[in-house]
Amino acid sequence: MALEQDIEVLEKNNIIVSTLDKLWNWGRAHSFWPLTYGCNCCPIEMMAAGASRFDMARYGYEVFRASPRQADLLIVAGPITLKMKPVVERIWAQMPEPKWVVAMGNCATSGGPFKDGYAVLPGCDSLFDVDVFVPGCPPRPEALFHGLLELKKKVEGKS
Amino acid sequence: MITLSASELMTINIGPQHPSTHGGLHVEAVLDGEMVTDAIVHLGYVHRAVEKIAEGKTYVQFIPYTSRLDYLASHLPTLGYVQAVEKLMGIEVPERAEYIRVIMAELSRIASHLLFIGSMAMDLGATTGLIYCFRDRERIMDMFEMTSGQRMIASYMRIGGVAEDVPEEFYPAVGSFLKDLPAMLKEYDGLIFGNEILQARVKGIGRLTAQDAVAYGVSGPNLRACGVDYDIRKAEPYGIYDRFDFEVPVAQGGDCWDRIMVRVEEIVQSARIIEQAVNGLPAGEIKAKTPRILKAEKGAEVYHRIESSKGELGYYIVGDGSEKPYRLHVRAPSFINLAVLPLISRGGLLQDIIANIATLDPVLGESDR
Amino acid sequence: MSQILQDIQTFMGDKIEVSQDKHYTCISTGADNLPALLGRLKEIHGFNYLANLTAVDYPDRFEIIYHLHSIPANHKIMVKSSVSREEAQFPSTAYLWPGADWQERELFDLMGIKFQNHPNLIRILLPDDFEGHPLRKDFKVKG
Numbered sequence: 001m002a003l004e005q006d007i008e009v010l011e012k013n014n015i016i017v018s019t020l021d022k023l024w025n026w027g028r029a030h031s032f033w034p035l036t037y038g039c040n041c042c043p044i045e046m047m048a049a050g051a052s053r054f055d056m057a058r059y060g061y062e063v064f065r066a067s068p069r070q071a072d073l074l075i076v077a078g079p080i081t082l083k084m085k086p087v088v089e090r091i092w093a094q095m096p097e098p099k100w101v102v103a104m105g106n107c108a109t110s111g112g113p114f115k116d117g118y119a120v121l122p123g124c125d126s127l128f129d130v131d132v133f134v135p136g137c138p139p140r141p142e143a144l145f146h147g148l149l150e151l152k153k154k155v156e157g158k159s
Numbered sequence: 160m161i162t163l164s165a166s167e168l169m170t171i172n173i174g175p176q177h178p179s180t181h182g183g184l185h186v187e188a189v190l191d192g193e194m195v196t197d198a199i200v201h202l203g204y205v206h207r208a209v210e211k212i213a214e215g216k217t218y219v220q221f222i223p224y225t226s227r228l229d230y231l232a233s234h235l236p237t238l239g240y241v242q243a244v245e246k247l248m249g250i251e252v253p254e255r256a257e258y259i260r261v262i263m264a265e266l267s268r269i270a271s272h273l274l275f276i277g278s279m280a281m282d283l284g285a286t287t288g289l290i291y292c293f294r295d296r297e298r299i300m301d302m303f304e305m306t307s308g309q310r311m312i313a314s315y316m317r318i319g320g321v322a323e324d325v326p327e328e329f330y331p332a333v334g335s336f337l338k339d340l341p342a343m344l345k346e347y348d349g350l351i352f353g354n355e356i357l358q359a360r361v362k363g364i365g366r367l368t369a370q371d372a373v374a375y376g377v378s379g380p381n382l383r384a385c386g387v388d389y390d391i392r393k394a395e396p397y398g399i400y401d402r403f404d405f406e407v408p409v410a411q412g413g414d415c416w417d418r419i420m421v422r423v424e425e426i427v428q429s430a431r432i433i434e435q436a437v438n439g440l441p442a443g444e445i446k447a448k449t450p451r452i453l454k455a456e457k458g459a460e461v462y463h464r465i466e467s468s469k470g471e472l473g474y475y476i477v478g479d480g481s482e483k484p485y486r487l488h489v490r491a492p493s494f495i496n497l498a499v500l501p502l503i504s505r506g507g508l509l510q511d512i513i514a515n516i517a518t519l520d521p522v523l524g525e526s527d528r
Numbered sequence: 529m530s531q532i533l534q535d536i537q538t539f540m541g542d543k544i545e546v547s548q549d550k551h552y553t554c555i556s557t558g559a560d561n562l563p564a565l566l567g568r569l570k571e572i573h574g575f576n577y578l579a580n581l582t583a584v585d586y587p588d589r590f591e592i593i594y595h596l597h598s599i600p601a602n603h604k605i606m607v608k609s610s611v612s613r614e615e616a617q618f619p620s621t622a623y624l625w626p627g628a629d630w631q632e633r634e635l636f637d638l639m640g641i642k643f644q645n646h647p648n649l650i651r652i653l654l655p656d657d658f659e660g661h662p663l664r665k666d667f668k669v670k671g
Contacts, residue, residue: 036178039205040524041230041312043182044274048300051293066178081527083203083655084183087175113224116215117208118662119654138311203653210638211662246551373576373599376627389599461551462580462595462606473580475593488582498630527653 022157028072028098029155031060032148035071037091040078042105042138049141061148068094073151075144076130079107079114080121092128100155102147103130106137113137168196173512175204181278181516182523186500188512198504198512200497205527213487218244218453221487223314228489229525230312232271232468234263234303236489236525237316242397243463243474244318247455255443256320257399261436262333263306263315265429269340270299271468272422272429275520279419280351282517283360288351295343298336305329318453320446333437340430344423352419361415365503365515368413375502376495379470380421381519385413391466402439403432415518422520454482462490469493469520493526529553529603532573539568552595552606559592559609559618566594566607570624574598575605578625583635585613585665590641592618620646638663 007017038046050056050064065071068091080088092101103124106112111122124130131154134147169190175183183204189197209228213221225240226233238260245252252260273292280288300310306325307315315322351357367377369385382389390407392400408424410417455478464473470492479485496519504512533546536555544557544565557565569575575596583592594607611617620643622629632643633652640661643649651658660667 035176037176039175039183040207041227044230044311047289048293048297051297052290053294053297064178068176078182078205079207081183081204081206082658083206084175087183087204091176113227114207114209114212117212118667119206119208140310203651203655206653208662211667371626374626376578376625387599394602395604462593464579471579473595475580475582475595477584486584488580490580490582494630494634495627498627 025156029152031063032073032100032151033063033065033071034061034073034075035068035091035095036064036066037074037088038077039081039084040107042077042107045138045141046075046077046104046144049144054141054145056145056148059145059148059152068092069096071095072099073102074099075102075104076108076124077104079112080124080127081119082121085121085127088124089127100131100151101128102132102134102151104134104136104144104147105139106135109133109135167191171509175201181521183527184497184516184521184523186512186516188504188509190509193508195504195507195509195512198501200500202494202497202523202527205523207524207528209528210487210489213484215483217482218455218484219318221484222317223312226312226314227524228491228528229271229467229469229472229493229522231274231522232267233312234260234267234315235271235465235467236472237314238264238398239463239465239467239472240474241316241318242465243461243476244453244455246463247459247461247476247478248318248453250319250447250449252320252398252447253444254399254441255324256445256447258436258440259321259325259445260316260398261400261403262325262433262440263303263313263321265433265436266299266302266333268429268468269426269433270296272426273299275422275468276347276351276419279517279520280357282513283357285351285354285357288347291346291350298332302329302332302336305332317446319449320444322446324445330437333433337430337434340426344426347423352423358416360510361419361514361518364415364507364511365518366412366414367499367503371499371502372413375499377470377499378492378495379467380425381418381470381496381499383408384410384417384421386411391464391471395464397463397465403435405429405431415514418518418520452482454478454480455484456480464490467492469522469525470496472525489525489528491525491528493521493523494528497521497526532569532603532605535572536565536568540565552604554606554608556608556610559611562607562609562621563619566596566621566624569596569605569607573603574601575603576600578621578627578631579604581621581628581631581635583639583641585639585663586610587665589613590616590639592635592641594621616640617642617644619644620649622647637661640664 114120132147132151173186175185185201187199225236228236273296277289277292307313372385405428457480459478462475473490475488477486543561577597580595589610591610635641637651
C-alpha cells in the first residue's frame with residue numbers, strides 16, 4: 001500500500017518504476033532478430049511478410065541476420081529433412097541465449113504433408129523446445145504475425 | 160605458371176543455411192585465394208520423398224504435392240501433372256478450362272520471374288529490389304487467391320479441368336495488372352538493370368556454351384540464353400499453346416546478364432499470351448466428366464513435359480491398373496540445371512558463384528523433390 | 529524418323545525391339561547393347577538432348593528408360609532396357625551426355641542401381657549414412 005502510493009507519486013512526476021527483467025523483456029520482445037533460415041515454401045511467405053505489403057518492420061522484426069551468432073529468433077520455416085537435421089541442430093546451438101523458436105508451417109510442426117515419407121522429421125520439437133507453433137501450409141503472413149505477437153506476449157510474461 | 164599443392168587451397172561452405180531464397184543449397188567452394196578451382200554441389204537438404212509418397216496416394220490426392228515442388232510458380236507443376244494424367248487416361252479437357260489453365264500458368268511464370276529478379280538483386284546486394292518485386296508479385300498472389308483461395312500453393316487444377324471458375328473481379332484485376340506491367344518493368348530497368356554495379360557483377364560472368372548446355376540437359380531460359388532456340392511451348396505444344404501468338408526470347412552470350420534479360424523478356428511475352436487468352440476465353444464447362452475413381456491401365460506409361468519457368472518439367476508416370484501410380488518420376492529442371500554450376504564457376508571468383516546460382520534460378524523444392 | 533529406325537535396325541540387327549505407342553517410338557535392348565545403341569543415336573542421328581533418365585522397379589526386373597530428343601531436327605525417341613533385380617547394373621552414359629551423371633547418381637541413391645564406369649557414383653539426395661534404397665518396392669517406410 002505504502003509502496004503503491006510511492007509509485008503513484010513517482011509516476012505523477014514522470015519517473016517510471018520497473019524491474020530490470022521487465023525492461024530487458026520489453027526490449028527483447030519488441031525487436032526479435034530472426035535468422036535467415038528456411039527451406040521450401042514457407043520462407044517465401046516469410047519473405048512476403050518482411051516485404052512492403054505486410055511489413056514485419058512495423059513490429060520491429062525486420063532485422064534478419066545471416067549468422068546465427070547474431071540472431072535470437074529461429075523461425076523454422078519448412079520441413080526438417082534427414083540431411084538438414086544436423087544443420088538445424090548446429091545452428092540452434094550456435095545461437096546465443098536468450099533465444100526462441102517459432103515453428104512455421106505444418107512441416108515444422110508435425111511433418112506436414114510429407115509425414116508419410118521416409119525423409120522428413122515429424123516436427124522440429126523433437127530437436128529443441130519450440131515456443132510458438134504457427135500452423136498452415138503455408139501460413140499466411142498475417143498468421144505468422146499472429147505467431148510472432150504470441151511470442152511477444154510470452155516473452156513479456158503476459159501470456 | 161605456378162601450380163599450387165592441395166594444401167594451399169581453401170574450402171569454404173556456402174550454405175545450406177545462407178541468406179538466399181534458394182532454400183537449402185550447399186556449395187563447397189574450393190578456392191585458391193579468391194579464385195574458384197572447383198565448386199562441389201551438395202543437394203538433398205530439401206529431399207522430402209515426394210516420389211515415394213506418390214506411390215501411396217491416388218492420382219487426385221497427389222495434386223497438392225505438385226505445387227510444393229516448384230512453389231514459386233505453383234500452377235506450372237500442377238499443369239504438367241494433370242496433363243500427364245489426362246494423357247495417361249485419355250481424358251479431354253473442355254475449352255474454357257484450357258484457356259483458364261493457360262492464364263494461370265502464364266501468371267505463374269510472371270510471378271516466378273518477378274521473384275527471380277528480386278532475389279537476384281538481393282543476392283547481389285541490392286536488397287531493395289526484393290521489396291519492389293514482392294510488391295508486384297502480391298498482385299498476382301491476389302489473383303490466385305481470388306480464384307483458388309490460396310495465395311501461393313494453389314492446387315487449383317484438377318484432372319479434367321480446373322477446380323473453380325474465375326470470379327467476376329478477376330477480369331479487371333488481370334486487366335489492370337497487364338496495363339501496369341510495362342511501367343513496372345521500366346522501374347526495374349532504372350533501379351536494378353541499369354545499375355552499373357549490378358551490370359559489372361553479371362556481364363561476362365558464368366558463360367555457358369550452347370554445346371555444354373545441350374549436353375548437360377539444361378533447359379528453359381538458361382538454355383535460351385546460350386543461343387539455343389528451344390521452347391517446348393513451340394517445339395511440342397501442349398494444351399492450346401499452339402493457338403497463341405508469342406515470341407521466344409533468345410540471347411547469344413550465355414552469361415549471367417543474358418540469363419537475366421531472357422527472363423525479363425519472357426515476362427513481356429507471357430503478358431501477351433495472357434491478354435490473348437483473356438480476350439478469347441469462351442463460355443462453357445470448367446471440368447470434364449471423369450469417373451469418381453480414376454484408374455490407369457496396367458502397363459500404361461506416359462512422359463509428359465511442359466515448359467516451366469525453370470525449364471523442361473516432365474512427369475513420367477507408370478500405371479498398374481489401380482488408382483495409385485506404380486511409379487511417378489518428376490524430371491526436375493532445377494536438378495538438371497544445377498549440374499552446370501561447377502562448370503561455369505570454375506575459374507571465376509568466389510562472388511561469381513552467388514551470381515551464377517542466382518541467375519541459374521534453381522528452386523530447391525523441385526531440385527530435391 | 530523412319531530413316532533413323534531403318535538405320536538402327538540395320539546397325540543393331542536383332543539385338544533390339546521396336547515398338548510404338550501414341551506418343552513415343554520405343555527401342556528396347558539388352559543392357560550390354562546400350563552403349564552402342566545410344567552412341568549411334570547421339571553421334572549419327574543427332575539426339576543431342578537427354579530429356580529424362582529414370583528407372584522403374586518391377587517385381588522381376590529393373591527397367592531403365594531414356595527419353596532422347598534431337599533439338600535441331602525436333603525428333604524424339606525412347607530407349608528402354610532391363611536387368612534382373614539381383615544384377616541391378618547398367619553401363620553409364622555420362623560420357624555421352626554429361627547430364628546423365630546426376631540422374632544416374634539419383635538412381636543409385638534411391639534405387640540402388642549401379643552404373644559401370646560412372647565418374648562419381650555416390651549418394652546425391654540422401655545423407656551418406658542412410659541405409660537402404662527407398663524407391664525400391666521392398667523398402668519399408670517406418671510410420
